[in-house]
Amino acid sequence: MGPTKSEIAPTNLDELVTRVATTLMGVDSTTLRTAAEAVLRVLVEYFEVDLSFLRFHDTARRATVLVAEWPPREVVPDPDPLGVISFESADPAFAASEHLADILIIRPSDSAAYQERVKEGSGVEETSVATVPLRSGGSTTGTLGFIKYGDRGWNADETRALRTIATLIAQMQARLLAEDQLRHIAHHDELTGLPNRRALLAHLQATLTSPPPGPRALLFIDVDRLKATNDFLGHDAGDRFIIAVAERIRSAVGVGDMVARLGGDEFVVALAGLADEAQAATVAARVQRAMAEPIRLGGQSLRRTVSVGIAVAQAPTAEVGVWLRSADQAVLTAKDHGGNEVVTFTSEMRVREEVRVAVEMSLLSAIRDGTLAIHYQPVVDLRTGTATGVEALLRWYHPTLGPVSPELFVGVAEATNLAGELGRWVLDGACRQLAAWRRERPDVIGGNFTMAVNISPVQLLAVDFVDTVAEVLARHGLTGRDLVLEVTEHAVVGDADAASATLRGLRRLGVCVAIDDFGTGYSSLAQLKALPVMILKIDRGFVQDLGRTAEDLSIVRSIVGLAQSFGLDLIAEGVETELAAETLLGMGCTTAQGYLFSRPLPAEGLLNWVSAPAAPAVPSPR
Ligand code: C2E
Ligand code: CA
Numbered sequence: 028m029g030p031t032k033s034e035i036a037p038t039n040l041d042e043l044v045t046r047v048a049t050t051l052m053g054v055d056s057t058t059l060r061t062a063a064e065a066v067l068r069v070l071v072e073y074f075e076v077d078l079s080f081l082r083f084h085d086t087a088r089r090a091t092v093l094v095a096e097w098p099p100r101e102v103v104p105d106p107d108p109l110g111v112i113s114f115e116s117a118d119p120a121f122a123a124s125e126h127l128a129d130i131l132i133i134r135p136s137d138s139a140a141y142q143e144r145v146k147e148g149s150g151v152e153e154t155s156v157a158t159v160p161l162r163s164g165g166s167t168t169g170t171l172g173f174i175k176y177g178d179r180g181w182n183a184d185e186t187r188a189l190r191t192i193a194t195l196i197a198q199m200q201a202r203l204l205a206e207d208q209l210r211h212i213a214h215h216d217e218l219t220g221l222p223n224r225r226a227l228l229a230h231l232q233a234t235l236t237s238p239p240p241g242p243r244a245l246l247f248i249d250v251d252r253l254k255a256t257n258d259f260l261g262h263d264a265g266d267r268f269i270i271a272v273a274e275r276i277r278s279a280v281g282v283g284d285m286v287a288r289l290g291g292d293e294f295v296v297a298l299a300g301l302a303d304e305a306q307a308a309t310v311a312a313r314v315q316r317a318m319a320e321p322i323r324l325g326g327q328s329l330r331r332t333v334s335v336g337i338a339v340a341q342a343p344t345a346e347v348g349v350w351l352r353s354a355d356q357a358v359l360t361a362k363d364h365g366g367n368e369v370v371t372f373t374s375e376m377r378v379r380e381e382v383r384v385a386v387e388m389s390l391l392s393a394i395r396d397g398t399l400a401i402h403y404q405p406v407v408d409l410r411t412g413t414a415t416g417v418e419a420l421l422r423w424y425h426p427t428l429g430p431v432s433p434e435l436f437v438g439v440a441e442a443t444n445l446a447g448e449l450g451r452w453v454l455d456g457a458c459r460q461l462a463a464w465r466r467e468r469p470d471v472i473g474g475n476f477t478m479a480v481n482i483s484p485v486q487l488l489a490v491d492f493v494d495t496v497a498e499v500l501a502r503h504g505l506t507g508r509d510l511v512l513e514v515t516e517h518a519v520v521g522d523a524d525a526a527s528a529t530l531r532g533l534r535r536l537g538v539c540v541a542i543d544d545f546g547t548g549y550s551s552l553a554q555l556k557a558l559p560v561m562i563l564k565i566d567r568g569f570v571q572d573l574g575r576t577a578e579d580l581s582i583v584r585s586i587v588g589l590a591q592s593f594g595l596d597l598i599a600e601g602v603e604t605e606l607a608a609e610t611l612l613g614m615g616c617t618t619a620q621g622y623l624f625s626r627p628l629p630a631e632g633l634l635n636w637v638s639a640p641a642a643p644a645v646p647s648p649r
């Protein structure tokens with residue numbers, strides 16, 4: 028097979044220009060060097076010179092950078108003295124090329140001094156040099172150079188062709204630059220200049236697929252309380268703050284590690300090479316330390332902590348999306364704990380996430396298809412051992428997940444706007460049950476027997492909540508006195524104004540309000556006093572081991588004292604031992620719930636329990 032058309036040497040200047048144009052056509056930054064070498068080779072052969080080179084200006088660095096040369100040098104030192112040459116330190120020929128406007132030809136007869144230098148450097152007697160500037164938008168962007176040992180002149184046709192070729196190269200250079208910029212914009216965050224999400228995902232993918240197999244770590248970093256910062260400083264300063272944070276993070280990690288910004292106040296660090304949880308934790312600590320110094324913004328100085336989530340993936344089997352989500356989830360957990368914390372993603376968290384997704388998808392239908400149920404736990408008078416009422420507790424037996432904890436799915440419901448629907452369902456079901464018991468078994472369930480229902484903060488803050496409660500009570504022929512609503516401290520204190528309006532409305536209905544999990548929140552006594560609540564439920568965390576630890580004892584004692592001084596009723600939850608029951612009674616707390624008496628039971632079971640309490644001996648007061 029003979030040479031293809033493009034391999035046939037050009038026989039005139041027109042063919043030469045055409046050849047250069049076709050060679051440059053599809054060039055991108057990855058093929059630039061090979062294509063440029065091919066062009067230089069054709070030029071060297073056509074013009075019968077000894078060597079040729081192509082250099083691009085790097086205006087930012089005020090330097091000229093070697094792109095390609097022909098013929099290639101046999102030995103290229105590292106670093107290459109011809110690679111990047113600063114215009115400031117360059118020899119006069121290079122220095123002159125910075126703003127060169129037209130072809131510069133130097134022949135042996137032109138400059139004795141120059142020839143002398145070349146001779147010293149290369150040992151070549153006489154040299155002819157032609158330097159053709161690449162021009163773009165009125166400025167010089169590079170040079171195309173030819174060297175001939177001995178004398179060589181260039182005629183007008185040749186220099187015309189050289190100018191045309193230089194123009195073709197300059198156009199290609201401008202196109203590559205634009206493509207580079209586009210690529211940069213597509214892969215970088217505008218504000219900080221860091222790689223963006225797209226670049227990060229590509230990098231993580233490459234990290235997972237490149238050897239060696241083994242652990243790879245990433246850190247998800249989230250600035251604590253940034254929204255408050257923006258509200259306080261305004262957006263401009265907020266932006267400058269983010270830039271400063273980006274610099275801090277950059278300074279805390281290794282050069283090979285990638286720092287990307289996902290937007291807002293979210294940053295990700297992908298550690299280079301093999302990295303396990305311990306290494307990631309070390310880097311996380313460094314990032315936290317870097318954030319400890321206040322950041323100065325104009326007149327203000329600001330300090331913000333960061334939350335860090337760590338996720339370790341096994342290359343090459345791990346999946347990028349899962350990996351990043353895991354780190355995201357770990358940082359959310361860190362935030363849930365109050366921020367300024369480092370949390371590593373665990374397989375437990377993965378299960379939780381799977382459950383969350385499953386729950387979200389099937390909760391609504393569960394409300395409708397009956398896989399959701401209400402169980403009832405007796406509230407017991409410690410002095411008599413009899414039930415004064417029950418607490419309604421949701422139960423969900425998921426077809427594939429099995430029993431799902433109410434703590435989990437109530438949280439999901441709140442996060443997905445199902446809380447209202449779920450709450451109404453429980454309230455209605457619990458009230459219906461109480462009415463039914465009273466109707467069917469008045470001998471067991473008397474008129475003072477109360478139904479306690481847990482209310483999520485979302486429900487409490489709904490404007491029509493009091494109306495909803497009134498409606499449900501009326502529907503089942505109950506009064507406010509039959510119902511206890513349990514709310515957490517957190518819910519009433521979080522939005523105190525809205526909450527207390529609702530609580531007052533409930534009080535007008537005669538509904539009793541209990542503060543659930545008391546002792547775990549932060550409410551001050553003053554806040555409590557202002558709220559129309561009637562019952563404190565001592566959190567089970569203090570009760571389970573009561574009598575065995577001095578600390579629980581003193582906490583419970585002070586809660587009892589508090590309730591007495593405010594005239595509030597008390598219920599202790601989580602009574603599992605006789606010792607705890609006796610201790611409570613000794614302190615003057617007479618009402619309790621707990622596994623010692625009964626676990627939460629289905630309606631039928633509860634009725635049986637109340638008819639004949641299974642609890643053995645009722646602990647007697649000392
Ligand atoms: P909670 O309101 O503090 O409910 C008491 C929890 O303690 C129940 O867990 C109950 O089964 C458990 N418990 C009772 N006695 C003992 C004991 O002696 N020892 C121990 N270790 N635990 C005991 P459960 O049913 O898993 O409910 C967990 C949480 O889910 C509840 O905490 C409540 O915050 C929420 N929840 C349950 N049902 C509902 C509901 O209908 N609506 C709302 N908003 N939340 C609900
Ligand atoms: Ca409760």
Ligand code: CA
Pocket residue numbers: 543544564566567600
């Ligand atoms: Ca509780």
